[in-house]
Amino acid sequence: MINLANLTKRYGDRLAVDDLTLSIRPGAVTGFLGPNGAGKSTTMRMILGLDRPTSGTALVCGRPYHEIERPLRTVGALLDARAVHPGRSVRGHLLALARSNGIPARRVAEVLERVGLAAAAGRRAGALSLGMSQRLGIAAALLGDPGVLMFDEPVNGLDPDGVRWVRNLMRSLAAEGRTVFVSSHLMSEMQLTADHLVVIGRGRLIADAPLADLLVATAVLVRSPHAGDLAVRLAAEGCEVVRRAENELVVTGAPVERIGDLAHEAGIRLHELSPREPSLEQAYQELTADSVEYRVSEGSAR
Amino acid sequence: MSGAIAAEWVKARTVRSTWTCLLAGAVLTVLGAVTLGGGRATELVREGVTGARLPATEGVVSAMAFAQFALVALAMLTVTSEYSSGSIRGTLQAVPVRGRVLAAKALVVAPVLFAAGVVSGALAAVANHALLAMPVFGGFGTLEPGRTAGDLLRLGVFCALAGVLTVGVGAAVRSAAGTLSVVFMLMMGLPLLLMMTGSQAAVELATRLPLFAGLAFMGSESNLTGGPIPYPAWQGLAWLVAWAALALAAGHAVLRRRDA
Ligand SMILES: Nc1ncnc2c1ncn2[C@@H]1O[C@H](COP(=O)(O)OP(=O)(O)O)[C@@H](O)[C@H]1O
Ligand SMILES: [Mg+2]
16 A cells, blocks of 8 residues: 655756655556656655655555665565666675565575576676566565565566566556556556556646546447437436437447447447547547647657 | 665675775785885895894785775775665665665675775785895894784774775765765875975874874874874774764765755
């Protein structure tokens, strides 16, 4: 459980995080989404007590991070996979972390096994590929078997297999009842991993909702020879319906599956049933459109 | 706290630079000591002196005034390599209480540098004694176990305190170049510059800086000082401890206030 209350961070005259208030619950993967520079990493650093908030508080399991004894047993975090002494061995790096929190040394071998780095235990951290560094960072996060896990852009630099592996890992950690907070600037990634989404832009909270709710916000195009009948039924279900043409509706408030089922139950033939946006990407872009820091204008892009 | 110390010990022993610095410190001490010891003996021979007695530790303290920078580099890297690699964030995640991290680093660096000082000094004393026992060097070499042991212990204490001072400066400054500059100025540049001005006040100040405080503590009659240091050995130790404590306090203040 992570609780942020009016969390704010100012660097000089730049507001990196602006009055964030939210809770991240256990047993789910919470995606932390925002364009580059939105303030995701800064927020995570404040949660971990690395950066001091300008105002507001960040609590982990009800306590400020620095008050947690042996914090690696409570919170595991991967911020920057490359932030390891390049000359130290993979094993040495993890062993030092284990010692610092009274974690038995055998955990080092266990987590290396779990992330698939057992064969690289003796290699220098500086000689690892970016993908292997990410795995080492994840191993460090898992070391203390913590109930709260945070990952800052964990799939950067991973090959497709690695991406799938990380996705499954997050899902299984959440299924074990842990709090999993994972940032990304890619909606498509979060759509496949997260149960709940927190979207920020320019440091401000834009959305904090279950993934399903954000999916529902997507409009669906329906074509049917009985569009009128269907419109009435959908409206009765609480959907918002706009009749664009004699046999064409734009529906919001229900996912595609629900609309299709309703039409089927009513015996209404459909000629088309398609989400207006192929993914959440569009919704995300709409949500964050005002908050992208440096947008390339149409003209200058050419 | 014991966990933090154990972690710092693992970190120190698992990088090559630690061992390189220890080796460099020993080599420099030995070379410096035999050069100075041999030089002194040659001088005496040329003057026609007979029956002079030179302790095995002759020149070892002066040699360490220079060789210490290899050990200072070791102490420095325990802090600055964390900032250059970014691993300081992982360290502070594991041990979020800032004072505890700094104390753990100091408590690992101090005994390691104490041992390095004693061992390097002992190697230098053995080499020096072998050299000074030779007839060409007048056979002036003498080895008094009690005095030698005392000299070596003080040498170790000096190295340990120089290391602690460096850890503090490192935490305050964060970059390797900055840390080395500050420590070099305190331990060498500033005292020698002040000495050269020759003004009474400058000399008084210089003798309180860690270099001369250390030399006073180690009982050196080194020609570096250009004269006797105007206070007893124990005061030298007190000044050294004060400098190390001041540096640690500065490092702690920065570590607490600044974002990692
Ligand atoms: N240490 C810092 N000093 C000054 N500005 C910073 C610092 N860290 C981050 N920022 C600024 O704060 C904003 C948020 O950055 P960051 O948290 O890294 O965003 P994200 O992780 O979402 O890409 C950016 O405008 C960035 O330039
Ligand atoms: Mg970031």
